[in-house]
Amino acid sequence: xxxxxxxxxxxxxxxxxxxxxxxxxxxxxxxxxxxxxxxxxxxxxxxxxxxxxxxxxxxxxxxxxxxxxxxxxxxxxxxxxxxxxxxxxxxxxxxxxxxxxxxxxxxxxxxxxxxxxxxxxxxxxxxxxxxxxxxxxxxxxxxxxxxxxxxxxxxxxxxxxxxxxxxxxxxxxxxxxxxxxxxxxxxxxxxxxxxxxxxxxxxxxxxxxxxxxxxxxxxxxxxxxxxxxxxxxxxxxxxxxxxxxxxxxxxxxxxxxxxxxxxxxxxxxxxxxxxxxxxxxxxxxxxxxxxxxxxxxxxxxxxxxxxxxxxxxxxxxxxxxxxxxxxxxxxxxxxxxxxxxxxxxxxxxxxxxxxxxxxxxxxxxxxxxxxxxxxxxxxxxxxxxxxxxxxxxxxxxxxxxxxxxxxxxxxxxxx
Amino acid sequence: xxxxxxxxxxxxxxxxxxxxxxxxxxxxxxxxxxxxxxxxxxxxxxxxxxxxxxxxxxxxxxxxxxxxxxxxxxxxxxxxxxxxxxxxxxxxxxxxxxxxxxxxxxxxxxxxxxxxxxxxxxxxxxxxxxxxxxxxxxxxxxxxxxxxxxxxxxxxxxxxxxxxxxxxxxxxxxxxxxxxxxxxxxxxxxxxxxxxxxxxxxxxxxxxxxxxxxxxxxxxxxxxxxxxxxxxxxxxxxxxxxxxxxxxxxxxxxxxxxxxxxxxxxxxxxxxxxxxxxxxxxxxxxxxxxxxxxxxxxxxxxxxxxxxxxxxxxxxxxxxxxxxxxxxxxxxxxxxxxxxxxxxxxxxxxxxxxxxxxxxxxxxxxxxxxxxxxxxxxxxxxxxxxxxxxxxxxxxxxxxxxxxxxxxxxxxxxx
Numbered sequence: 001x002x003x004x005x006x007x008x009x010x011x012x013x014x015x016x017x018x019x020x021x022x023x024x025x026x027x028x029x030x031x032x033x034x035x036x037x038x039x040x041x042x043x044x045x046x047x048x049x050x051x052x053x054x055x056x057x058x059x060x061x062x063x064x065x066x067x068x069x070x071x072x073x074x075x076x077x078x079x080x081x082x083x084x085x086x087x088x089x090x091x092x093x094x095x096x097x098x099x100x101x102x103x104x105x106x107x108x109x110x111x112x113x114x115x116x117x118x119x120x121x122x123x124x125x126x127x128x129x130x131x132x133x134x135x136x137x138x139x140x141x142x143x144x145x146x147x148x149x150x151x152x153x154x155x156x157x158x159x160x161x162x163x164x165x166x167x168x169x170x171x172x173x174x175x176x177x178x179x180x181x182x183x184x185x186x187x188x189x190x191x192x193x194x195x196x197x198x199x200x201x202x203x204x205x206x207x208x209x210x211x212x213x214x215x216x217x218x219x220x221x222x223x224x225x226x227x228x229x230x231x232x233x234x235x236x237x238x239x240x241x242x243x244x245x246x247x248x249x250x251x252x253x254x255x256x257x258x259x260x261x262x263x264x265x266x267x268x269x270x271x272x273x274x275x276x277x278x279x280x281x282x283x284x285x286x287x288x289x290x291x292x293x294x295x296x297x298x299x300x301x302x303x304x305x306x307x308x309x310x311x312x313x314x315x316x317x318x319x320x321x322x323x324x325x326x327x328x329x330x331x332x333x334x335x336x337x338x339x340x341x342x343x344x345x346x347x348x349x350x351x352x353x354x355x356x357x358x359x360x361x362x363x364x365x366x367x368x369x370x371x372x373x374x375x376x377x378x379x380x381x382x383x384x385x386x387x388x389x390x391x392x393x394x395x396x397x398x399x400x401x402x403x404x405x406x407x408x409x410x411x412x413x414x415x
Numbered sequence: 416x417x418x419x420x421x422x423x424x425x426x427x428x429x430x431x432x433x434x435x436x437x438x439x440x441x442x443x444x445x446x447x448x449x450x451x452x453x454x455x456x457x458x459x460x461x462x463x464x465x466x467x468x469x470x471x472x473x474x475x476x477x478x479x480x481x482x483x484x485x486x487x488x489x490x491x492x493x494x495x496x497x498x499x500x501x502x503x504x505x506x507x508x509x510x511x512x513x514x515x516x517x518x519x520x521x522x523x524x525x526x527x528x529x530x531x532x533x534x535x536x537x538x539x540x541x542x543x544x545x546x547x548x549x550x551x552x553x554x555x556x557x558x559x560x561x562x563x564x565x566x567x568x569x570x571x572x573x574x575x576x577x578x579x580x581x582x583x584x585x586x587x588x589x590x591x592x593x594x595x596x597x598x599x600x601x602x603x604x605x606x607x608x609x610x611x612x613x614x615x616x617x618x619x620x621x622x623x624x625x626x627x628x629x630x631x632x633x634x635x636x637x638x639x640x641x642x643x644x645x646x647x648x649x650x651x652x653x654x655x656x657x658x659x660x661x662x663x664x665x666x667x668x669x670x671x672x673x674x675x676x677x678x679x680x681x682x683x684x685x686x687x688x689x690x691x692x693x694x695x696x697x698x699x700x701x702x703x704x705x706x707x708x709x710x711x712x713x714x715x716x717x718x719x720x721x722x723x724x725x726x727x728x729x730x731x732x733x734x735x736x737x738x739x740x741x742x743x744x745x746x747x748x749x750x751x752x753x754x755x756x757x758x759x760x761x762x763x764x765x766x767x768x769x770x771x772x773x774x775x776x777x778x779x780x781x782x783x784x785x786x787x788x789x790x791x792x793x794x795x796x797x798x799x800x801x802x803x804x805x806x807x808x809x810x811x812x813x814x815x816x817x818x819x820x821x822x823x824x825x826x827x828x829x830x
Contacts, residue, residue: 095563098570145562148510154596155513159574160587162595172575180577180598181569187595 004041016041022076025284026069026277028205029230031212036227039199043082050082051134053198053214053226055189058093058108058116063123064250065312066234066243069278070202071127073231077200084133086124087192088117091142098181113137123253126316141195142188153187156220157213162186165209186210190217193226200227206242234278239268257317261325264309269301272308280311342409347396355380355392364404371404379405419456431456437491440699441484441692443620444645446627451642454614458497465497466549468613468629468641470604473508473523473531478538479665480727481649481658484693485617486542488646492615499548501539502607503532506557513596528552538668541731556610557603568602571635572628577601580624601625605632608641615642621657649693654683672732676740679724684716687723695726757824762811770795770807779819794820 005013019040030036043050054070063071074084093108108116117137121130145153162183163169171178190213193201197218201211211228218225233242236249243250251263267275273291276282282290290307293299306326314322345362353361359371359380372390374380380387381403382394394400400412420428434455445451458465469485478486489499508523523531532552536545560568577598578584586593601624608616608629616626626643633640648657651664658665666678682690688706691697697705705722708714721741729737760777768776774786774795787805789795795802796818797809809815815827 091562095566098567142562147506147557147560147565150562150565151510151596151599152513154599155594157595159578159583159593159595159598160590163574168574175575178574179570180572180574180602181566183574183595184566184569 004038004045007045008041012041012044015044019080021284022080023073023229025287026232027073027229028232029208029228031215031228031230035225036200036229039227043199050077050199051085051197052077052082053085053087053193053196053201055087055089055192055201055203056117056120058088058090058113059106062245062252063120063254064243064245064252065275065279066236066250068127068253069231069234070204071124072279072281073202073229075128075281078128078132084128085136085196085198086121086133087136087138087196088113088120089188090117090137091139092185092188094139098179126253136192136196138188138192138195142191150184153191153217156217157187161216186213187217190214194218194221194223197223198226199224200229202229202231204233204242205230206233232274232278234274235271237263237266239271251312253316257313257321257325258328260316261309261313261322261329264312265305265329267305267308269305272301272305275308276311280308281315282311342401342411344411344413347412347414349396351396352393353396355382355387355394356390358394358402359404362402362410364402364408364410374404419453419460422460423456427456427459430459434495436699437495438488438644440702441647442488442644443647444623444643446630446643446645450640451615451644454642458614465492465614466500466612467492467497468500468502468608468611468616470502470504470607470616470618471532471535473503473505473528474521477660477667478535478669479658479660479667480690480694481651481665483542483668484646484649485619486539487694487696488617488644490543490696493543493547499543500551500611500613501535501548502551502553502611503528503535504603505532505552506554507600507603509554513594541668551607551611553603553607553610557606568606568632571632572602576631601628602632605629609633609636609638612638613641614639615644617644617646619648619657620645621648647689647693649689650686652678652681654686666727668731672728672736672740673743675731676724676728676737676744679727680720680744682720682723684720687716687720690723691726695723696730697726757816757826759826759828762827762829764811766811767808768811770797770802770809771805773809773817774819777817777825779817779823779825789819 005016008016016037020037023036023040024030024033039050042048052074054074078084090108090113093113094110095107117135121135124130124133163172165186168178168182170176186209189210192198193214194217198214201214203211208228208230211226211230215225215228235241236243236247237251238247238249241247241249251260255263264275273294276287276290290299290304294301294304306329309329310322310326313325317325349361355375356368356371359365359374360368365371365374371380375387375390378386378388381401383401384403396412396414398412398414402410402412420431423431431452435452438451438455439445439448454465457463467489469489493499505523505528508528509525510522532550536550539545539548578587580601583593583597585591604625605628607613609632612633613629616629618626623643623645626641626645630640630643650656651658651662652666653662653664656662656664666675670678679690688709691702691705705714705719709716709719721744724744725737725741728740732740764776770790771783771786774780774789775783780786780789786795790802790805793801793803796816798816799818811827811829813827813829817825817827
């Protein structure tokens with residue numbers, strides 16, 4: 001490695017450092033990190049882009065913010081002239097689960113694989129420049145392998161090494177069955193890297209083992225070994241579990257601006273910085289400034305989260321939509337924020353009653369004229385909506401919230 | 416099974432019993448034994464021969480008595496009208512060992528495989544009728560499998576099941592590596608049984624696991640399950656290790672009659688009955704009589720062993736050759752048996768000397784005329800060979816044995 005660095009001009013060396021600073025941001029682990037530096041240096045010296053691999057499961061094409069962690073990292077490489085290699089694992093998808101036990105891994109037709117891939121790419125286009133991306137379907141080479149090739153592939157790895165993978169290890173020790181074919185999924189992923197001569201493979205920390213298979217097989221096949229770049233896993237809106245569709249704790253990048261903004265505002269405060277780092281397009285400098293402002297108290301956490309929400313909406317729907325989503329949120333939610341301790345009144349009156357009578361009956365104001373004046377001044381809300389009409393007939397319901405002025409609230413409870 | 420038996424006439428039922436009595440002789444384990452009875456009964460009822468499988472490793476085609484244990488069993492099936500399926504594992508042979516670690520499993524060319532197979536068959540012809548045997552090369556179907564087929568095959572077995580195989584289990588627990596491709600050899604053996612719809616597979620007890628793979632895969636592929644018939648392993652001439660070429664404790668079935676007879680005479684007494692049972696063509700009745708005669712002392716163990724040796728030679732070289740081998744043995748070895756306490760004489764004389772001078776010099780006789788008379792009476796032997804020529808010039812060597820008359824011996828020792 002030292003050798004490559006020695007051949008660089010000072011300007012080139014600065015460029016290596018600049019790129020490394022960007023690539024390492026928000027990354028959990030780089031294996032081995034000296035190889036990343038060497039690869040970047042070599043690419044600058046030889047003016048040859050690096051090949052950055054991301055493998056995709058063709059069975060679940062809905063893209064949410066959890067996916068964008070790696071996509072944003074890919075974009076950074078792309079912005080610096082490197083080539084993204086997207087690999088659709090269609091060979092696996094077309095096989096399905098031969099044991100028939102996993103409903104999730106049902107066999108996909110060629111049409112389904114292509115449809116799902118198209119769905120992916122439409123969404124990816126919001127983050128990376130899809131025109132510059134290399135697309136690959138791994139069935140192209142994997143379907144060509146015969147039994148002898150497979151034996152040769154299998155001869156280059158030991159059973160003990162495969163049993164080191166956390167989930168295999170766990171299942172062996174708890175007596176849960178592992179079907180032999182499952183051993184082949186990491187092998188395939190490794191072989192993909194051999195075929196495409198990938199320089200770097202991206203994935204979540206849960207892909208640690210599988211991505212190292214790429215290094216293993218590239219070495220066995222006499223290729224330069226790829227670097228494993230493991231991104232932090234993004235917790236979902238619940239703040240606990242990894243963001244995923246099945247856990248319903250996700251923000252889809254195709255969701256409507258208002259929904260996206262609202263969901264973003266429900267992210268736990270403790271995860272705000274992580275979200276900024278992993279799913280926004282802030283520069284390292286902007287990120288540092290933001291962290292400092294939060295730390296010093298110069299920025300209120302609520303304002304920070306609104307900035308996060310607005311940034312996310314802007315990234316996927318543009319500036320204008322982000323502004324509108326924020327306005328909507330302020331109007332509907334923030335200005336109408338309810339206190340935690342609203343007094344509850346058990347309602348034994350009529351099912352329908354005029355808003356004026358309701359306010360007086362609940363003793364929220366002492367006279368009908370006061371109530372009429374308050375409505376005229378737009379100071380009365382039912383369930384967060386401003387009452388405009390003094391003659392409005394309210395339909396009573398359980399949990400109906402009446403607000404008079406800024407501070408007085410009542411919640412109804414039916415007997 | 417009961418159903419099949421119920422449909423048989425009494426005569427047919429007797430025939431089932433007769434065959435079962437032959438097939439079970441000398442067998443260590445039949446899994447499951449009720450299936451063997453059912454298969455034989457069905458074959459008699461439907462007048463349809465059973466398919467009896469034996470798998471062969473194409474890399475080591477020298478056939479010794481250890482191999483004949485299964486071959487004799489095959490012959491019994493053949494004599495009762497069933498069909499022998501010999502499977503040359505040429506697919507494995509052509510792959511070799513992809514890790515390159517096992518020198519024994521080097522990659523074979525098509526020509527080598529065919530040559531080795533031919534060598535096998537020439538030798539097998541001494542035991543079974545090769546014209547009635549079905550020959551199969553498993554590359555015919557295994558080389559047709561693609562990666563998807565292999566995944567499907569692998570999906571029908573668990574890792575835990577494979578790790579149950581004794582040698583795998585042992586290597587895992589002692590930390591010795593198992594290369595993943597090794598898991599495929601039992602799978603292939605199992606798949607062969609699927610393709611050929613075998614009824615019974617024969618093998619040594621060391622093939623227990625692999626033969627049960629045939630049952631496993633036949634069931635997974637919706638076929639009738641084969642019966643595993645496990646033969647006792649034959650200890651070699653050392654009386655301890657399994658007979659094998661590498662251990663040099665074997666009797667090859669292509670060896671010359673005299674050599675074969677002599678080696679057979681060196682079988683330990685304790686193994687004689689086992690050899691009679693496993694490697695000769697004695698009928699169950701003859702075997703019983705022989706055991707009784709030995710037990711009652713009616714037959715001397717040495718005579719029994721000579722009968723064994725003669726029987727083995729007769730099986731592979733015919734009656735005439737067997738008789739000659741026995742005569743040779745009696746003449747050279749038995750009548751010329753050397754005493755344990757031959758006096759050793761350190762020889763400081765010439766390197767070449769006439770036999771007459773030698774006898775006198777060693778003081779075995781007192782004069783040249785006595786020596787000449789003794790030679791004329793065929794009473795002098797050098798290294799067990801009778802001296803015919805009184806002018807013979809003996810070349811002196813270490814351990815040279817000179818015998819004069821019945822009792823006088825001298826062994827030379829060079830300085």
